[in-house]
Amino acid sequence: MPERILEVTDVQKRYGENVALGGVSLTIDAGESFGLLGPNGAGKTTLISILSGLSDSDGGEVKLFGQVFTRAKRDLRRLVGIGTQDLAIYPDLSPRENLRFFGKLYGFGGNALESRVDAVLAEVGLTDRANDRAGTFSGGMKRRLNLAVAVIHGPKLLFLDEPTTGVDPQSRNHIFRQVKALNSSGVTVIYTSHYMEEVQELCPRIAILDGGKVRACDTLPNLLKTLDGRVRFRLSAPVPGFEERLAKLPGARQVKPTDNGFEVTTDSVPQLLPAVMTLAAELGATITAIEPREPTLERVFLHLTGRELRD
Amino acid sequence: MPILTLAAKDLRLLLRDARSAVILLVTPLVLILVLGMALGESFGEKPDERLRISVVNLDRGLPGKQAFPDKPWSEVVMDDLTATAGIRLELITDRAEAERLVARNRRAAVIVFEPEFSERMNRCSFLSQATPPPINPFDRDGVRTTEVGLKLLKDDTQPVTASTIEQVAQVTLLRVLIPWMIGRAFERVGDDAFMESLAVKLKDAKPLPPAVLKELDPVVQKLLDSLMRDPEFGAMMLKAVGFRDATTIANRSKEFKEVMSQAFNNPKLMARVGKDIAFGEVMTPAVRAEVGPKVRDGVQEVLSNYDFKAKTWAGLNKDRARTANPDGVTEYRDTSGSGFLNRGAVRYQILVPSYTVMFAFFLVLSVGWLFVAERKHGTLARLRAAPLTRAQILMGKLLPCLFVSLTQGFFLLAAGWLLFGMTWGSRPDLLAAVVVCTSAAAVGLSVFVASIARTETQVAVYGTLLVLVLGGVSGSLMPRDLMPEKMKTASLATPHAWALDAYAQLLASPTPDVTMIATACGVLLSFGVVFTALAWWRMDLE
Numbered sequence: 001m002p003e004r005i006l007e008v009t010d011v012q013k014r015y016g017e018n019v020a021l022g023g024v025s026l027t028i029d030a031g032e033s034f035g036l037l038g039p040n041g042a043g044k045t046t047l048i049s050i051l052s053g054l055s056d057s058d059g060g061e062v063k064l065f066g067q068v069f070t071r072a073k074r075d076l077r078r079l080v081g082i083g084t085q086d087l088a089i090y091p092d093l094s095p096r097e098n099l100r101f102f103g104k105l106y107g108f109g110g111n112a113l114e115s116r117v118d119a120v121l122a123e124v125g126l127t128d129r130a131n132d133r134a135g136t137f138s139g140g141m142k143r144r145l146n147l148a149v150a151v152i153h154g155p156k157l158l159f160l161d162e163p164t165t166g167v168d169p170q171s172r173n174h175i176f177r178q179v180k181a182l183n184s185s186g187v188t189v190i191y192t193s194h195y196m197e198e199v200q201e202l203c204p205r206i207a208i209l210d211g212g213k214v215r216a217c218d219t220l221p222n223l224l225k226t227l228d229g230r231v232r233f234r235l236s237a238p239v240p241g242f243e244e245r246l247a248k249l250p251g252a253r254q255v256k257p258t259d260n261g262f263e264v265t266t267d268s269v270p271q272l273l274p275a276v277m278t279l280a281a282e283l284g285a286t287i288t289a290i291e292p293r294e295p296t297l298e299r300v301f302l303h304l305t306g307r308e309l310r311d
Numbered sequence: 312m313p314i315l316t317l318a319a320k321d322l323r324l325l326l327r328d329a330r331s332a333v334i335l336l337v338t339p340l341v342l343i344l345v346l347g348m349a350l351g352e353s354f355g356e357k358p359d360e361r362l363r364i365s366v367v368n369l370d371r372g373l374p375g376k377q378a379f380p381d382k383p384w385s386e387v388v389m390d391d392l393t394a395t396a397g398i399r400l401e402l403i404t405d406r407a408e409a410e411r412l413v414a415r416n417r418r419a420a421v422i423v424f425e426p427e428f429s430e431r432m433n434r435c436s437f438l439s440q441a442t443p444p445p446i447n448p449f450d451r452d453g454v455r456t457t458e459v460g461l462k463l464l465k466d467d468t469q470p471v472t473a474s475t476i477e478q479v480a481q482v483t484l485l486r487v488l489i490p491w492m493i494g495r496a497f498e499r500v501g502d503d504a505f506m507e508s509l510a511v512k513l514k515d516a517k518p519l520p521p522a523v524l525k526e527l528d529p530v531v532q533k534l535l536d537s538l539m540r541d542p543e544f545g546a547m548m549l550k551a552v553g554f555r556d557a558t559t560i561a562n563r564s565k566e567f568k569e570v571m572s573q574a575f576n577n578p579k580l581m582a583r584v585g586k587d588i589a590f591g592e593v594m595t596p597a598v599r600a601e602v603g604p605k606v607r608d609g610v611q612e613v614l615s616n617y618d619f620k621a622k623t624w625a626g627l628n629k630d631r632a633r634t635a636n637p638d639g640v641t642e643y644r645d646t647s648g649s650g651f652l653n654r655g656a657v658r659y660q661i662l663v664p665s666y667t668v669m670f671a672f673f674l675v676l677s678v679g680w681l682f683v684a685e686r687k688h689g690t691l692a693r694l695r696a697a698p699l700t701r702a703q704i705l706m707g708k709l710l711p712c713l714f715v716s717l718t719q720g721f722f723l724l725a726a727g728w729l730l731f732g733m734t735w736g737s738r739p740d741l742l743a744a745v746v747v748c749t750s751a752a753a754v755g756l757s758v759f760v761a762s763i764a765r766t767e768t769q770v771a772v773y774g775t776l777l778v779l780v781l782g783g784v785s786g787s788l789m790p791r792d793l794m795p796e797k798m799k800t801a802s803l804a805t806p807h808a809w810a811l812d813a814y815a816q817l818l819a820s821p822t823p824d825v826t827m828i829a830t831a832c833g834v835l836l837s838f839g840v841v842f843t844a845l846a847w848w849r850m851d852l853e
Contacts, residue, residue: 052696053695054692054695054696074698074700075698077697078698080696082693082696084689084692084696086689086692087688087689088688088689088690089688089689089690090320090688091688092324092327092328093323097320097323101320102693104313104316105313105316105317105697105698106697106698149693
């Protein structure tokens with residue numbers, strides 16, 4: 001049984017009249033790469049702030065490594081790294097100076113610190129620019145440095161809040177590779193984003209947060225299962241008996257006639273699609289257009305929240 | 312040590328901030344330089360509306376002691392000057408310096424008492440003959456100053472002021488000379504020499520007029536009457552002429568007196584009798600000795616509103632004596648400095664500490680911007696996520712600010728010494744203590760402002776306004792001595808005022824008041840503690 005690294009129970013947070021978190025509960029095990037998905041204003045950053053010790057909740061409980069966690073527990077903060085949504089680097093210092101500074105704050109020093117700085121610089125691909133002023137860097141390089149700062153002290157739990165905001169593809173790939181590498185090395189990652197594809201790629205388990213509440217929390221396949229796949233197609237001419245044969249295809253759950261065609265609801269689009277093509281050939285029908293629609297996280301999100309992720 | 316790590320980082324950022332270097336180090340230096348060259352010599356001194364009379368006193372005085380004056384004549388003149396309302400005296404030690412000051416238009420006129428001034432003043436007299444020869448100091452314009460050994464050095468470019476000073480000198484000399492000369496002259500009235508010269512002048516006044524002899528008749532009658540009644544005279548007569556003649560004279564004295572009276576009242580007879588008698592024959596030494604003082608007393612009685620023997624102006628006028636004002640005399644000091652920068656000018660003793668104090672508080676801007684940048688770059692939040700206490704974060708900020716402030720304070724004082732030739736006074740150790748305590752107050756205020764201001768604009772507005780207002784109220788922008796007393800007292804609500812008072816003690820006073828300096832240091836530290844406590848309360852570090 002994996003170690004339970006984070007246990008969040010009914011955590012609440014208000015800013016005046018505005019409810020940022022309305023009772024959030026979730027658990028995360030050691031070694032997980034956990035996605036926290038939600039639109040802007042969903043409460044992701046507030047939740048990350050509480051979980052990383054930047055602020056305290058108004059109610060509920062957070063257990064980190066089995067201990068109740070509040071801001072006062074400074075020792076537990078040593079086990080946590082945070083890559084904040086906004087950059088948190090000193091632009092007038094070089095990457096090396098930034099990393100040395102934050103490394104020292106966590107108790108590193110001497111050769112150990114220098115080795116660690118060199119290693120992290122290499123991991124984020126900033127060795128060549130290690131001594132240049134960070135303020136002169138591109139957005140992507142700053143994001144990579146921001147990630148380096150978050151991991152300089154070797155945290156066991158890493159919060160990454162929208163780490164790819166405003167970065168170029170090269171830097172995004174760098175960040176992805178590093179997040180995957182960190183996770184592979186045993187670092188538990190909690191990754192928030194409103195980019196569905198990022199979460200899908202990096203996080204086997206995902207929580208969907210909206211309006212300060214967890215709308216769903218499960219593995220990606222299980223989340224996708226909550227929605228059906230669909231295959232829509234049009235025929236050149238009506239074919240008698242086509243609809244009846246269609247309903248009997250394996251995986252077809254519901255058939256609905258449309259203009260010059262049909263929409264078939266299915267558990268598995270990949271299974272249904274070749275079967276539809278084979279049936280059309282068998283009955284001498286010509287398919288003039290076909291549109292397979294698999295269940296996606298975006299559709300799951302829309303289904304759960306009633307709005308687009310980027311609303 | 313996280314505090315040192317934080318401090319080292321902020322120090323590095325502060326040192327890389329060229330904007331702060333300009334504000335904290337370059338600007339005050341430039342201001343001191345510009346004001347040091349532009350301000351007048353008397354900057355920092357309380358304006359004295361009294362007329363300044365500059366004096367070089369080379370007077371040797373009088374040999375030995377004499378009843379009047381009991382001091383050199385130059386001092387008598389200077390006492391009279393200082394006793395005159397609206398006049399202050401400035402003593403210049405050497406003539407060359409005085410000539411230089413006049414030549415450079417820094418003094419409109421300088422009075423020089425020449426070495427023989429006392430000796431010449433002493434010889435001033437109404438008499439035409441005396442030993443040593445008398446000096447007549449007067450002419451139609453007043454006192455001939457050169458005659459008495461007084462030289463007036465004048466700057467031709469300042470004729471009005473020079474003329475005023477000359478007139479003051481003239482009036483003073485008249486006030487000193489006239490009673491002196493009258494007194495001396497009056498001593499001569501009725502003295503033996505005077506009466507003798509009178510007798511000589513009357514010696515040739517012949518004949519004695521009959522009217523005068525007629526006026527002598529009552530005196531002669533009295534004399535004869537008294538003689539006839541006097542037993543001693545009777546005995547003398549008896550011895551000289553015998554009993555019979557003596558009895559005859561005594562019995563006929565009445566008729567004799569009558570005949571004498573008739574003779575004295577006979578003008579023709581008297582004209583004949585007095586033909587060979589002169590007035591001067593009456594002025595015998597005994598008469599002169601008796602009459603002379605009576606003459607003097609008589610004159611004094613007739614002119615009783617004045618005391619002609621007094622020799623001083625107040626005495627002559629029978630008025631209260633004027634009192635010399637020792638506070639009205641100052642020694643001339645060359646406070647103008649030298650060279651292009653006026654190095655060593657006394658104004659730097661005020662300018663350097665004033666701007667050191669005022670710009671110490673410009674740290675508000677540097678620290679404010681440092682905090683704003685920390686918030687803007689998200690690093691303050693990042694620090695809050697690190698295993699740091701609030702106290703560690705605040706201390707990590709305070710230390711580099713204190714270091715920068717101390718560097719600034721010592722840098723400006725060192726620059727003042729090196730560039731402007733200012734002195735560090737007699738207690739450089741206490742000077743260092745004042746720098747430290749001022750920095751503590753400045754750092755406290757800086758973190759307090761940083762805890763309130765959220766943006767760079769707010770820092771600039773709050774900081775600049777605060778620094779300039781506090782600077783103005785405290786007297787950093789002008790010498791504190793020029794402030795009204797009420798304002799001076801009110802300004803003690805600012806840390807600047809305490810720092811400036813302590814600096815004034817250390818840099819302007821030869822014997823600094825250590826208790827006052829210790830108090831100022833204590834108050835400055837208290838300001839620092841209170842401001843830091845407010846910042847602690849206000850600052851969102853957790």
